[in-house]
Amino acid sequence: MSEANQSTIIQTRDLHKCYWVGTMPYPALHGIDLQIRSGEFAVLAGRSGSGKSTLLNIIGGLESADRGQAEVLGEDILKMGNSQRSKFRLTNIGFIFQAYNLIRVLSARENVAYVCQLQGKSKQQSLEIANHWLHEVEIGHLGYRRPDQLSGGQQQRVAVARALATEPKIILADEPTANLDSTTGRHLIELMQRLNQTLETTFLISSHDPDVKQAASRLIKLSDGQIVDSWDEIPQPPRSLEATCPLRNRPFTERLRHLFTPRRKARQQNRQRTSRHS
Amino acid sequence: MTDAKSQLTAHLARVAIRNLLGHPRRTLLTSGAIALGLASLIFLWGFNEGLHRNMLGNFQNAIIGTLQIHRQGFFQQPDLALTIDNPQQISEALERQGITRYSQRLDTFGLAASDHTTQGVMLIGMDPLNEPKVTELESRIGIGRFLQPDESYALILGATTANNLQVRLGDEVIMIGYDRYGAMIAESFTLVGIITSGEMGLDSGMAITSLATLQEMVDLQGQVTTFVIKVDEQRLPGLVTSLNDELTGQQLEIMPWYSMFPVMKEWVTLHNGFLYLFLGIVLFIVLAGELNTLLLSMLDRTREFGILMAIGTSRRQIAFLIVVEAVTIGIIGILLGTLLGSLIILLTGTIGIDLSTLLGSTSRFYVDPLIYPQLKLDHLGITASAILLASILSGIYPAWRASLLQPVEAIRNG
Numbered sequence: 001m002s003e004a005n006q007s008t009i010i011q012t013r014d015l016h017k018c019y020w021v022g023t024m025p026y027p028a029l030h031g032i033d034l035q036i037r038s039g040e041f042a043v044l045a046g047r048s049g050s051g052k053s054t055l056l057n058i059i060g061g062l063e064s065a066d067r068g069q070a071e072v073l074g075e076d077i078l079k080m081g082n083s084q085r086s087k088f089r090l091t092n093i094g095f096i097f098q099a100y101n102l103i104r105v106l107s108a109r110e111n112v113a114y115v116c117q118l119q120g121k122s123k124q125q126s127l128e129i130a131n132h133w134l135h136e137v138e139i140g141h142l143g144y145r146r147p148d149q150l151s152g153g154q155q156q157r158v159a160v161a162r163a164l165a166t167e168p169k170i171i172l173a174d175e176p177t178a179n180l181d182s183t184t185g186r187h188l189i190e191l192m193q194r195l196n197q198t199l200e201t202t203f204l205i206s207s208h209d210p211d212v213k214q215a216a217s218r219l220i221k222l223s224d225g226q227i228v229d230s231w232d233e234i235p236q237p238p239r240s241l242e243a244t245c246p247l248r249n250r251p252f253t254e255r256l257r258h259l260f261t262p263r264r265k266a267r268q269q270n271r272q273r274t275s276r277h278s
Numbered sequence: 279m280t281d282a283k284s285q286l287t288a289h290l291a292r293v294a295i296r297n298l299l300g301h302p303r304r305t306l307l308t309s310g311a312i313a314l315g316l317a318s319l320i321f322l323w324g325f326n327e328g329l330h331r332n333m334l335g336n337f338q339n340a341i342i343g344t345l346q347i348h349r350q351g352f353f354q355q356p357d358l359a360l361t362i363d364n365p366q367q368i369s370e371a372l373e374r375q376g377i378t379r380y381s382q383r384l385d386t387f388g389l390a391a392s393d394h395t396t397q398g399v400m401l402i403g404m405d406p407l408n409e410p411k412v413t414e415l416e417s418r419i420g421i422g423r424f425l426q427p428d429e430s431y432a433l434i435l436g437a438t439t440a441n442n443l444q445v446r447l448g449d450e451v452i453m454i455g456y457d458r459y460g461a462m463i464a465e466s467f468t469l470v471g472i473i474t475s476g477e478m479g480l481d482s483g484m485a486i487t488s489l490a491t492l493q494e495m496v497d498l499q500g501q502v503t504t505f506v507i508k509v510d511e512q513r514l515p516g517l518v519t520s521l522n523d524e525l526t527g528q529q530l531e532i533m534p535w536y537s538m539f540p541v542m543k544e545w546v547t548l549h550n551g552f553l554y555l556f557l558g559i560v561l562f563i564v565l566a567g568e569l570n571t572l573l574l575s576m577l578d579r580t581r582e583f584g585i586l587m588a589i590g591t592s593r594r595q596i597a598f599l600i601v602v603e604a605v606t607i608g609i610i611g612i613l614l615g616t617l618l619g620s621l622i623i624l625l626t627g628t629i630g631i632d633l634s635t636l637l638g639s640t641s642r643f644y645v646d647p648l649i650y651p652q653l654k655l656d657h658l659g660i661t662a663s664a665i666l667l668a669s670i671l672s673g674i675y676p677a678w679r680a681s682l683l684q685p686v687e688a689i690r691n692g
Contacts, residue, residue: 062588062685083592090590101585101689105296117289118590162589 009170009202010036010059015068017054017225018245025245028054029065030225036204038169041196044206045213046222052206053174055222059204060093060172061085066246073169090118094163094201096173100155102147108134108158109143112165119166133161137191153184160191164201173205177212189215290595294602301575305607308571312611312665313618315560319661320619324651325631326553330546331652334511336644337542338535339414340480343381343506344514346538347521350529352503353538356385356400358458361501363528368505371524375517379508381408384492384501388455390435390485392443399439399485401453403492412508415486420474422447425488432491433467437474438482445469453485457496465495477644557661561668564611568672572604576676583680584688597677601670604677608669612662619661623653 015032018025029051036042044052057063058070061077070077073092080088089095102111109130116126134140137157139150147155156176163171173192177185189211196203205212213219221228298305338344346353347368349360362368365382372380384403389396406425410416416424425432433451435443445451447469454464467487473480493499509517514534521532536543576583583596627650634647 057686060588083594086587086590086592089588095588097585097588097689101581101588103293103582103585105300106293114289114293115589117286118595120283120286123285123289166590 007038008035009038009040009073010034010204011069011071012055012059013069013071015055015058015070016066017051017058017063018066020245027245028225029058032068032225032227034220034227036202038202039196039200041193041203041215041217042205042220043213043216043218044204044220044222045208045216047208050222051225052222054225056172056174056204056206060095061089090115090166092168092170094166094168094171096156096159096163096171096176098175098178100147100152100159100179102155102158102162104147107144107146108139108150108154108161111147111158112162115162115166129165130161133165134158136164136195137161151184153180153188156180156184156188157191160188160195164195164199167199168201170202170204173203173207175207175209176205177207177209182211185209186211287598290598291602294599295606297575297579297599298603298606304571304575305610308568308607309610309614311567312564312608312669313614315564316612316615316661316665317619317622319557319560320616320653320657321622321626321651322556323553323657323661324619324623324627324653325649326549327652327654327657328627328650329645330549332646332649333644334535334542334546336646337539338508340418340475340477340644341413341415341484342535342538343412344509344511344535345507345517346533347505347507347525348503348531348533350531353531353533356387356503358386358456358496358498358503361498361503362505362530365500365502365505367528368525368530371521372505372507374524375520377507377509377517379411381405381412381506382489382502383504383506384489384496384498385503386455386492386496388453388485390439390443391452391454392445392449394444395442396454397439397442397483399435399483401455401492402484402486403489404486405489409506412506415473418473418475418480419471422469422471424471425486427488429470429488430491430494431465431467432470432487434471434473434486435469436481436484437472438478439484440469440472447472451485453487453495455496458498463495557664561664564665565668565672568604568607568669569675571607572600572673572676573679575603576600576680580680580683580688580691583683584685584690587683587685588689593681596683597681600677600680601673604669604673605666608666608672611669612665615665616658616662620653620658623651627651627653 012032012034015029015034016027017029018027020026032051032055034055044055046052054063058065059072059077061072061080065078068078072088075088077085077088102108103114106114109127112130112133113123113126116129117123121129131140131143134143134157137160139154139157139161142150142154147158150158156179159176163173171192176192177188180188192203192205193215195201205216207213347362349362352360361384369380382405386401388399388401390399404415404425406427406429410424419434420437422434425434433453435445435451440446443451449469451467451469452464453467454462457463473484475481489502493501518532518534525532586596586599587593630648630650632648633645636647
């Protein structure tokens with residue numbers, strides 16, 4: 001696909017996300033500005049804790065952000081309600097998880113058909129679609145097996161088939177090869193590349209697997225919750241934790257806890273945290 | 279509902295049932311606990327019903343019948359001046375209502391005298407032909423026999439009275455009383471039967487002769503003080519209303535057994551009250567047990583719910599899955615429990631439960647030592663509905679909790 005034909009499918013602006021452990025804030029994303037164009041096979045690379053999964057989850061509407069915008073297919077997913085997000089995910093986004101995350105009590109075929117039925121397709125139609133995609137990912141003969149009767153690689157192929165069954169425009173894959181051996185992992189990457197090229201589905205993959213990074217049409221480097229141009233670049237630390245992790249976003253009970261935490265102790269904790277970042 | 283939507287609902291229900299089948303031990307344990315609770319409840323209720331039927335049946339069959347008709351005020355103050363003016367009219371009214379099991383009596387007070395002593399008694403004149411249609415007094419005569427038609431001046435006494443008078447079968451007993459004019463009368467009777475029921479009310483203070491004999495003795499030929507009627511318990515309230523309407527203006531008192539002896543009714547109500555309390559406790563245990571299982575199951579599957587949400591399952595659909603699971607567990611428990619409870623009742627209802635070690639060989643308070651539990655469809659319906667309701671309620675809280683999960687947190691922490 002030529003670059004001229006590629007429209008922006010995902011766009012984030014000044015995205016911030018903070019996790020809290022008790023009264024301690026941990027900034028996960030710090031001002032992420034990202035554009036993904038249609039049909040890209042983009043890989044989010046970075047060390048563990050760099051914010052890859054968090055960014056993927058926010059783009060997929062699985063998690064909310066503290067600040068900023070996340071437009072997916074022209075719609076700000078952060079402004080949607082829970083029910084809207086569910087419908088949006090079902091129609092537009094396919095997920096592939098590190099741990100496959102198949103439904104244990106359903107067969108491979110039923111796992112794939114499940115999402116089609118959620119879309120309102122009939123049982124028969126859904127099973128036909130499931131058979132088609134299981135053949136596409138080369139495990140059509142294993143459709144009647146349950147997840148616990150499949151190898152890790154086979155389970156991940158079922159997960160890919162499930163992600164594709166609703167014919168989404170975007171596939172978000174979080175460390176899809178992390179639980180696979182290198183050969184199976186490479187086969188999965190080839191499969192995803194083939195599907196990206198034939199279906200023109202946009203893939204956004206978080207991974208620190210060198211094979212995945214090598215296959216990427218674009219590599220996005222994340223470090224300490226910020227996009228960097230090179231791994232040598234040292235990201236700017238947050239100016240203040242209060243600005244990155246505003247207390248007003250916390251639940252009322254947590255805010256009360258802060259009120260009763262001795263100020264000196266909190267300042268000391270924050271100083272330690274900030275110095276660790278810098 | 280569109281076809282696709284109904285198929286989706288069916289699909290979600292199938293997933294929920296597959297989840298239950300995927301954890302057979304947990305499902306069976308919870309359903310089994312519900313089944314045991316329900317079975318014990320059905321049995322207890324059936325036993326209670328059998329006990330009440332036995333007690334009330336014996337009480338009514340002993341002497342009072344299901345319903346009595348007297349002249350207004352007679353029940354409180356039995357007096358020969360309060361005879362029924364027109365017994366024929368009452369007979370016709372009863373027959374119009376389709377009542378065939380009724381008998382007439384003449385009741386008065388008297389003094390029974392033997393060679394040794396005297397004792398005050400209620401002297402009852404019974405129709406030997408019709409009395410067996412309304413009571414089972416005949417079967418309570420342990421020594422001798424019941425009255426025969428056309429037999430004059432034959433007497434039946436309770437065992438305690440006979441013992442106090444020191445008389446035996448064939449002995450002469452003098453009955454002293456007042457006739458309709460208030461003049462003192464005395465007649466000689468022959469003892470032909472002794473009631474040995476074990477009930478104080480029957481064995482003591484009662485003397486029975488034929489209606490014709492007593493009418494002749496008190497000079498009230500063709501007159502009666504009491505109509506005793508036997509009908510099904512269910513028919514009783516409607517019959518009382520109909521008879522009241524039909525016999526209005528005749529100064530009669532139409533008294534069902536519970537109006538004459540309210541203590542019996544109150545005892546049954548109190549007993550049922552304890553049973554409902556027990557029902558409530560069992561329901562609470564079922565609710566707590568199922569809630570606990572579902573919450574554990576939910577904790578166990580938090581990750582799965584997160585995945586389902588991530589791939590597009592709505593919160594409402596997740597809640598639906600859990601409620602379906604709860605209801606399915608409840609239905610399995612109800613089916614097993616109803617089957618088990620019914621089998622126990624059918625078995626014990628056939629062979630009976632012998633309580634003679636608790637009650638002694640003879641009945642006490644009109645309860646036979648052998649109780650036959652009764653299976654009633656409305657009991658099954660009420661208990662099954664209550665358990666089903668408890669199952670739905672126990673599914674709602676976990677369903678609500680699951681619907682509040684955040685997909686990422688559920689996947690991460692599950």
